[in-house]
Amino acid sequence: MVSADEVMAWLAEVSDPEIPVISIIDLGIVRSVGWEGETCVVTITPTYSGCPAMTMIAEAVRAKLEAHGVPAVRVATQLSPAWSTDAISQAGRAALAAYGIAPPAERAIDISALHGIGRGRAASPAVACPMCGSAHTRLTSQFGSTPCKALYQCLDCREPFDYFKCH
Numbered sequence: 001m002v003s004a005d006e007v008m009a010w011l012a013e014v015s016d017p018e019i020p021v022i023s024i025i026d027l028g029i030v031r032s033v034g035w036e037g038e039t040c041v042v043t044i045t046p047t048y049s050g051c052p053a054m055t056m057i058a059e060a061v062r063a064k065l066e067a068h069g070v071p072a073v074r075v076a077t078q079l080s081p082a083w084s085t086d087a088i089s090q091a092g093r094a095a096l097a098a099y100g101i102a103p104p105a106e107r108a109i110d111i112s113a114l115h116g117i118g119r120g121r122a123a124s125p126a127v128a129c130p131m132c133g134s135a136h137t138r139l140t141s142q143f144g145s146t147p148c149k150a151l152y153q154c155l156d157c158r159e160p161f162d163y164f165k166c167h
């Protein structure tokens with residue numbers, strides 16, 4: 001039987017359909033890999049509720065594992081705990097930046113836990129321009145090229161760019 005680590009390594013070759021430069025492993029959406037008899041069960045958390053890419057991701061996962069000789073594949077969806085941009089790996093953040101998508105702002109200090117109100121996030125994080133690095137940017141649309149991204153414009157170099165939304 002194939003180990004879960006081996007399956008994870010194969011899944012690292014599956015790209016996110018919306019952002020081809022990042023794998024679903026670097027995106028942090030693969031929660032677990034397990035076996036139910038002969039069936040390999042891959043548990044995935046969507047980046048965005050109702051994200052239309054999920055169907056494509058499930059099909060890509062199935063195709064990849066079948067190509068490696070896995071007899072049966074089931075893609076399960078786990079909604080809780082919700083995916084957050086914190087799950088993106090360092091390699092994934094670098095790939096997003098190289099692709100011209102502002103990597104999600106990392107939370108410096110999350111004080112919300114101290115107040116017992118769960119994981120809060122700033123309403124509008126400072127987003128740095130991936131072209132020139134300026135923090136002088138503005139949100140132009142809540143929805144960028146896909147529902148998972150917001151559209152920003154840099155006020156210094158005037159370049160519009162996608163921002164991978166925090167959830």
Ligand SMILES: [Zn+2]
Nearest residue numbers: 129132154157
């Ligand atoms: Zn700029």
